Amino acid sequence: MKTIEHMILLLIWSTIDTSCAKLDVLVTINGSANLKCPSQSSSASTNWFVPGSVPPISKDRTLYTNDNRISITGNFRNGEYNLRISNFKTSDVGIYKCTVSIKNVAYQHEFNLLIGKPPTNLKIENFENQSTVQRKEGEELSLQCTVKSGQPKEILLFEKNGDMVKESNTSTVNLTIILSHTDHQSRYTCKAISPALDVSLSQSVTVMVLYAPQVNLGKVGESLMIKEGNNLTVNCIAEGNPEPYNYTWTKMCETTRLISTLPAFIMNGILRKDAGLYSCVVTNKIGSGKADTNVVVMYSPRVDIIYTNYTEITKQRYLVCKVKGVPEEYTFYQWEHKSYYGDHIRFMSGNQNGSLTLPTDTIRDSGYQDNGYYKCTASNGISDTNGRVKQSAEVYLVVEGKPxxxxxxxxxxxxxxxxxxxxxxxxxxxxxxxxxxxxxxxxxxxxxxxxxxxxxxxxxxxxxxxxxxxxxxxxxxxxxxxxxxxxxxxxxxxxxxxxxxxxxxxxxxxxAGTPEPPLNVTVAPVANGARVEWTTNFNGGFKQHFFVEYREQGNKGWKKVKTLPTTFNNRMFWTIGNLHEDRSYSFRMFSRNKIGDSNTTEEFDLKIFKKKNEATVYGVVGSVSLVSMLVIVCLIYLIKKRTNKQGKTKKKSVMKDYSQAYKLEERVYDEIDVTQMTGSVFTKTEQNEGNDNKDGIQPIQTENSDENTVLSHENLHDKNSYEQF
Structure with a gap:
């Protein structure tokens, strides 16, 4: 019978997966041991085996032993079947196994029950627990920790503020420290860690380090950049043991200069001369500490121009724009060349370093034109007290030469x-x-x-x-x-x-003499009038004026008109209006300066034909096409028809004929009838001289409120001319 049981057990053991590791469990004499068998499933079957017994002592919750110190515990519904041993004895030491069978596959877990002995008598030699030791920075501190070992062997280590710094597998651990200010108020703890202990053994020592002040300047750092005129505040932050009690600010220059004895250094409206290396020194009973910062004062550049006056035959001529500011990163703009009176002459591109080389002109006589003011403009991105980012300087360059x-x-x-x-x-x-x-x-x-x-x-x-x-x-x-x-x-x-x-x-x-008569005179009909065109001739050495004379054929007397002509393409023209229909007229011209009159031109005959639609055109460009002229005539007719109603009550000026200062050819003249000039509008240009009319003959002027009439002929006049509309 036993042989059959052994064969069955061997068959069972052959199906068990024994890949699980052995777990050591420490138990004290008369204590309890709780062994938890990992559960795979509520449908699994669990068996426990104890040392010295081949058959299992339990299956699931059923026990096959009469030892009342052994029991099965756990959540049975979830398939948890744990083994509990109470009142543990020395004879209970050994290997305990549990098997969990799922679908004919068994999983095995082993537990090695040992009687544990905790370590004892842990101490840091020469120090009481929770004691404090005081040392100076740089001194050596040696700590030795010992313990009476237990079972199993404990781990002995040192921690600094909770972080392990040294570990030992023996019953002694030594730690040597060269103290720094960073060790101030650090807590060194020796610990013994053992599974036989519910709570590790430990002893601590707190180190108080005496050290000279550690100094920093907060966010300032080793270099500080500030714009000129701004306020500067630098805080000197010191930490030492014992507490610092003396602050000293100095500036390094040719000699060390005392600035302040306060923790904060304050300067209102900093200037460029205040730039330099500043130091804060803090002392206590142990020593002193120092922090430096280089104060860089940023300011807009000062611009100077280095140059030498030259002669017109000097081949190399240059000016150097010398710029000094902080930061020393400059942008140079174009040079400007101006006259003595400030008139702009030219812009010139200089070199990247700010120098300007004047171009060499092959024409010797033009070298003197380099005379004048030269203006250099530069920037480093920092504005001056007036808010200007660009700074300039100018010098007057003298280029000597012949007259x-x-x-x-x-x-x-x-x-x-x-x-x-x-x-x-x-x-x-x-x-x-x-x-x-x-x-x-x-x-x-x-x-x-x-x-x-x-x-x-x-x-x-x-x-x-x-x-x-x-x-x-x-x-x-x-x-x-x-x-x-x-x-x-x-x-x-x-x-x-x-x-x-x-x-x-x-x-x-x-x-000087009298002028020559006008050239290439032509007369062409226009609506209710005639258009006279001509080319100017020699003026006799003085300014000349042009006159058109006309008369109806059969009359002996000539009517004279002093023109205020419009010039177009070197031709001048004037329009005589309000002539009678179906009548023939003769036209001729002469010019006048302060010496006298020119001879008259030949006479030109023209018949004024009757027109169905009344219209008068003044100052129309001679080169426009017939179609364009008809469009303009119609437009002006509509405008004139509206404005004539407004102009009937307005005052009109009559041209007067004064006697010449010189003896002229005797001619018969009639005064121009006002009604013959109605509708003529004369506008003087800004360039015409107001006192050139020495003859006292004034053009007829009538007011016209229609602005479109003026706009249709603008920009057709030239210097010393009038516009007729």
């Missing part, structure tokens, strides 16, 4: 017989000319006396520098002849010379 007759000089002047005349030349000269000569047509020097004199003046003159018309410092030379005679009709040569060379300018004196 130059500037661009506004003339080649001809006109004078009247026995009248005064002035020959004027303008000179730019650096340095000033040392010799000035005026020669006649035979290259002989002019002898000045009662009839002529030479006038020299310091003044501003106009010249063209590098394509720009500007005002520059110069000299005005005037040869004034009181009474012009035939001997004075000549070509005069002006010579100006200095140490760099000589320049020459020639002026021809011509006798």
């Amino acid at each position: 130059v007759f500037v661009s506004d000089n003339v080649d001809e002047v006109y004078g009247t017989y026995l009248g005064p005349i002035s020959l004027v030349v303008n000179i730019f000269s650096i340095p000033k000319y040392t010799k000035l000569e005026v020669l006649d047509g035979r290259s002989q020097p002019i002898t000045f006396g009662s009839n002529s004199r030479l006038i020299e003046e310091n003044t501003s003159v106009m010249d063209r520098f590098l394509g720009t018309e500007i005002k520059v410092i110069g000299y005005k030379i005037t040869v004034k002849i009181e009474r012009l005679t035939n001997d004075n009709i000549d070509t005069y040569t002006f010579k100006a010379k200095n140490g760099f060379g000589q320049s020459v300018h020639m002026i021809a004196v011509l006798s």
Whole structure:
């Protein structure tokens, strides 16, 4: 029978999975042991085996032993069947096994029950528990911890503030520390860890480290950047044992200078001179600590220009823009070249380092045009006290050279017989000319006396520098002849010379006279009038005015109109309006200056045809097509029809004919009828001189409230002209 049982047991054991590890369980004499068999399923079958017995002592909750110290516990519904041994004896020591069978597969778990002996008598040599030890920073502290070992062997270790720093498998552990200020108030604990202990054995020592102050400047760091004018506050933070009691702020310069004895360093409105290395020193009984910060004061750059004056033949000419600010990262903008009077001449791109090299001009005579102010502009991103980010400096560069007759000089002047005349030349000269000569047509020097004199003046003159018309410092030379005679009709040569060379300018004196009659005169019909066009001729040396004379055929008297013409494509035109329909008229022209009148042109005959629709056109561009003209005529007719109602009560001016100051050809003139000029509107341009009408003949003016009439002809006039609408 026993043989059969053994065979069955061997068959069972052959199906058991024995891969589980053995678990040591410490039990004290007369104590209890609770062995928990891991459950796989509520449907599993659990068997417990004890040392010295081959058959199981239980199956599930059923016990096969009479030992009342053994019981089965657990949640049986969940398949938990744990073994409990009470009043543990020495004979109970051994291997306990449980098997869990699930679908003919058994899982085995082993428990090695041992009688445990906890370690005892743990201590840190020479120190009482919870004691405090005081040492200076840098000193050595040695701690030795011992324990009476138990069963199983305990682990002995040191912890610092809860973190393990040393471990030993023996009954002694040693720890040696070179103390630092970071060890201040640290707690060193020796622990013995054993499964025979419910709570580990331990003893602690607290270390108090005496150390010199540890100093920092908070968020400032080793370098501090601040804009000039702002307020600066730096807090000196110190930590030491014992507490610090003395603060000292110093600035490192040529000599160490005491700044403050307070923990906080405050400076209102910091200046660039305040930049430098600042140190905070804090002391206590143990020693002193120090923290430094380099205060960098940021400010907008100061701009200076380094240059040398040159001569016009110097090949290399340059200016250097020297900039000093913080930070030393600069952006350079274009240089500006200006005249002495501030007129802009040009912008120039410099080099990346701020220097400017003037271009070398192949024309020697234009080198003097580099004279003037040169402005350098730079920025480092920091604004000045006025909020300006860009800073500038300018210098006046002098380029010495020979005298130059500037661009506004003339080649001809006109004078009247026995009248005064002035020959004027303008000179730019650096340095000033040392010799000035005026020669006649035979290259002989002019002898000045009662009839002529030479006038020299310091003044501003106009010249063209590098394509720009500007005002520059110069000299005005005037040869004034009181009474012009035939001997004075000549070509005069002006010579100006200095140490760099000589320049020459020639002026021809011509006798002024009456103007030449207009050229290429044409007369064309327009609605209720005639359009006269012409080309200007020589003005006789003075400003001229143009007159149109007309009369109805069969009449002897001429009506004269002083024109205020519009110029287009070098042609001038004027419109005579309010002429009678189905009548023929004759037209001719002449011009006048202050000397007198020109001859008249040939006469031109024109018949005014009757038109179904009344319309008058003034100042229409001659080159427009017929279709465009008809559109404009219709538009003006509609506008005129509306405005004529408003203009009936308005005052009209009548042109007057004054006598000439000179003896003119006798002609018969009639006053112009006001009704013949109705609808003419004259607008003077801004460039026309208001006192040029020396004859006293005024254009007829009528008020017109329609702005569209003006807009249709704008920009057609040129200098010294009027617009007719």
